[in-house]
Amino acid sequence: MTTVDEASTTVGRRGFDARRVAIRHGWTIGVYVLLVLLVIGYAWALAPVAFTSFDLGSIVIGALPLVFAAMAQSVIVISGGIDLSLGVMVAVINVIAASLMEHQSFATSLLIAFGLMVVGVVIGAINGGLVVLTGVPDIVVTLAMSFVWGGVALVIMRTPGGGAPNAFQSLGTGTFISAWIPSGAVIIALVLAAAWLPLRWRRPGFAIFAIGSNRDRAYLSGVNVAQTRVMAYAIGGFFAAMGGLAATATTGIGTPYAGNFITLNSVAAVVLGGVSLAGGKGGVVGPVAAALCLTLVPSIMVFQGIDPNYGQVIQGALIVVVVMIGGLLLLRERS
Amino acid sequence: MSAATTTTPEELEPRPNRARAASLWILDRPLIMLGVILVLLLIACQIASPGYMSAERIGTILQFSAPLAFLAAGQTLVMLTAGIDLSVAATATAAAYIMAGQASRGTATALGIAILVGLIVGLINGVGIGVFRVNPLIMTLGMASIVSGYLTVSAQSFVTGVPLVPDFVRELAVGNLIGAAIPKSLLLWAPVAALILLGLRYSGYGRTLYAVGDNPVACRLAGVRVWQVLLVTYILCSVLAAIGGVLYVGVVNAADLQLVSPYLLPSVAAVVIGGTSIFGGIGGYSGTILGAIILVVLDSLLTLLNASQAFKQILYGFIILALAWLYATSTKRV
Amino acid sequence: MPFLEVQNVAKRYGPVVALKSADLVVEPGEVHALLGANGAGKSTLVKILTGVIRHDSGTITVDGKPVRIGSPEGARKVGFAPVFQDPAMLPDLTVAQNLRLTRTDIGATREWLDRMELTVDLTEMTADLPLPTLRMLDLARALARDPQLLMLDEITAALPSDLAEKVFAVMREWRDRGRSVLFISHRLAEVTANCDRASVLRDGRTVGTLVPKSGEEEKIVELMLGTTRSELAESIGADSGGEATVVEATAPKVAVGEPQLEVRNLVVGDDADGISFELRAGEILGVAALEGQGQDLLFDYLAGQRRPSGGEMVVAGRPFSPRTPFEAIRSGVVLVPADRMLALLPQRPIRENIASPLYNRVSRWGPINRRDETRRVQKAIDALSIDTRAQRQARRLSGGNQQKLTIARWLAAGFTTMLCFDPTRGIDVGTKRQIYALLRELAEAGAAVLLFTSELPEIQLVCDRTIVVYRGAVTGEMPASEADEPALLKAAHGLGKVEAAA
16 A cells, blocks of 8 residues: 555646536535525516516525625634624624715715724624633623624614615615626625635635634644634624625615524524534535525515415524435435 | 543642632532622612612512523533523423413413423424434524424414413412512422432433533443433423423513513523533533523613613623633633 | 753643653754653653643753744744644645645645655545545655654554555655654654664653664663563462452353353454454453454444444354444443543543443433442442542543543443453553453453453463454464464464464
8 A cells, every 4th residue: 555546746636527526515516506496486486477687686685694694604613613693793783884874975985884894803803802712612702792792783773773875775786787687796706706715715714724624733733723713703703794784785774683683594504505513614605505595485485475484484494404414414424 | 642631640639728729619619609699799789779689579580580590491401411402482482372372271281282382392303413413503593493483473373262371370470479589480490490400410311411411422332322312301401491481471471472582592691600511511500590590680780770771781791701701711720 | 962952841730740850862863762651751742842732841952042832833943843643634625725724835745745655636635535645644744844853753553564664764864864853652663673762751751761772672661661571460460369359240150161252254354254253251352453453343343333244243142233332231242442532421520430331221310329329339449449539520530540430330330241442552551450450350250351452462461362363354363371472463464374272
């Protein structure tokens, strides 16, 4: 048993190996297939009314905050943690944005938006810093902080209100070039390309996956575990801020309860999107599709005349069944 | 350098100095620490509002603590196995709502149905987590969605006759036994608490519970069928949640679809403050009881301080974090 | 001037002293071995040098300058490159990503892989690669950093001999370049063949430095154990005869000669005919084998952890095919694993650990019978002389006491057949002695004991008979009198089938 494995030691790829790509990214591909199926289902449910670009747009608009929350949760869960205060963070940014942006110009609102992205990073870093400093499990810390940030949101805005300039809102609700391309989708793609992918395929991204994969080995490999953990939460905070801005754009107002179902649904989207709750495995792209799927299901139900509350039931059942199947597959693989 | 533990010869303890010994003594007895915290909180309440402390007040505190203590009891059992149950609030709400809706069938039947709700939810949770090895966070999260969604959808079908809180339940929840300080809910709470405390300590199930939380692999090697333990534990948790819901609706005297959801996070908080580790294997119910009372009194204090809803929440969150930190540091000594 | 000088380094964890005073001097251009029984402080010293933990006192000097190594990154900075027994590669990253994570030059790594005549696809997930490959990768990675001191921790464990040879070749080349290698190993033959000097640790102290010569392994063992081999054997014999403790075994005493356990054609490796042997009540049957020859599977099947693909097992005359450990235990077959972390409840007290199998079924979930439990637990504690000072949590016990707990469980619960898989791995010598003495007592009381140990010389000290397994087949079967190390090693390498003298 001298030599090991096939192929060359040439740099990077050894040519496109379709089978390996399929195995490694199978789950993500599966979720996108599911998404397409659901969109088709949605169109079918609309019948005899035609499926227009408006409908596609409204799907994206409705899901936008959750998509960003799912991105946030993915990064944090991949790093081996979890943040149960994400929904509240979305709400905080939402209410600040709506308070500040009311009656402002588009340019000013953009400035405010960028400022709030920084705020999101700071809030995330605080959460991460507390997790690392106190040594208390992340579930407990973020649960406690969800009270704190929730209170902050209430302090800033007791009841729904505020506003945002129309131009800013159209960033979330409008279309880009063609009527069939919702600007929300463009922004998601931009954020992924500009903010996530550069990190993902460089050392910071490897470090995040590493600490989620095996913290001890990551430490032995020279990774600054504490720093990386905080970084993951900070990145999560950034995406959560995007979610809050998205909520401001898509609803036009701020509400302290904006995050109500977002936290739990972000965990669901993450699991459905192929991220392992144990950390180290998965990506951000899958949960994006999963978040869209989760929002589609209740919408389809409404059109079918089914009580939308069944949507909650279906969502819950969907998560449970998917994870059970995943668990069974793992068990089968092990024996 | 594979093993994480260092295999080393043991040495006699170095002679400890007095102060260190004293602080170790207190930290080794978290109940005393919790008691001190509770007393401090009560004093703070008294200062904030002279005349706060009275026999009635003790009764009211206990009345409001009872439902939380039931939810937290189930949560304690589940967290001892290194799990978590985020569906306790939904289960409690469903049990309470359905019981109120079925009250016209007779109190005993209605109560039986409430317990049944808990049994069913717990069974599904237990099978998912014990047999299919689903992560408890996800499983119970999913169940919470399913239960509350289903409840909302079928709300009407659960109501036969006029929905009301049976007198028996109302009396149990808010009535008083002796004077104003001992509420009737203690008639239910005390025996159950005793059962849990004794069971955890002196029954084979209790031993096995701690063992499963501490090292499920070792348990399997010792012949324990871990799925059995998990199944029973999640069933117990949901049943206790159902009882908690029934008590709560008795206190509040109005059933609605979001009834117990504010108690979900406090149920976890009470357990953590009470000294049970979220990683399982260590802890118990006595701390949880004190934790629940502390949370109720804390809420009271914040109300007395005329804090706005917002500030109450912020302080609540910080104090939970601080208490959890206290425990994390105190259990870190070698 | 020496490259590395460790003087008087000490480390303690609360009341437990891991290192009292360790000294080490490594010159440039030398391969230096670090030896010591487990519990001697070897792993602690290695952890200090690799930056995983910090020492309490003493000095570490590199190239004449005192340093304080606080982290793995710090160790890297002073020119150390460790290769751990458990390769520090992240399973969910590809090889290339692992290299980039540690800021290792990919080109240099590839050069070393080529030099060692190894081909590895850098885009593979490390989780998909086998352990020997990962070790060699880790080695190439360490070399690519051009370190002054290469630290190899048990690198040849579970490594096939051709790869091991490559490692030794690399070590020699590194030395010839004027660099240093710290070779940490249990394998004395390798040490005497490849190392220039060796330092021995015992009880937290460096007790000697010598030049290891082939054929003089006995000297090293003496230093490591503080006693000679024959003294060890005598003490084990004395213990088992002298003490009067009675140990409970649930089986009625079966006349020696009745097979308690029979294994027929059990497939555990390459050989389709599998393993066959008999274990009688009242005897200790040893299993000798090199790493990974099928003994793991054998024990897994017997303990109910896995189902065998071929062959059969018989216990007390009845077919035995347990699907879970519970079923095996129900038939009286119990397992003492090598890794005590698999059998211990770290945060629970001694009592609960020992009593844990008593409540493993629903019928026992009711109220505990305190008196019965106390009786059983105390008997087990006495039989094993368990130090009960650290009562509250089992994780505070020393390694030796922890291992005793894993055996005590079965003394309390009762059994007929005990499967011991390397029970004394990583245990100090004194405890080893006590455990072996106990096993002899148990056998005398009627239990059947199947013992696998990775330390071949100890087979003769404890067992009545032994079988040798190589590549899934029995290549030797002999009484203890004939089971000396050369005979065992020969059979363990599959060289010539050794039969018991008729």
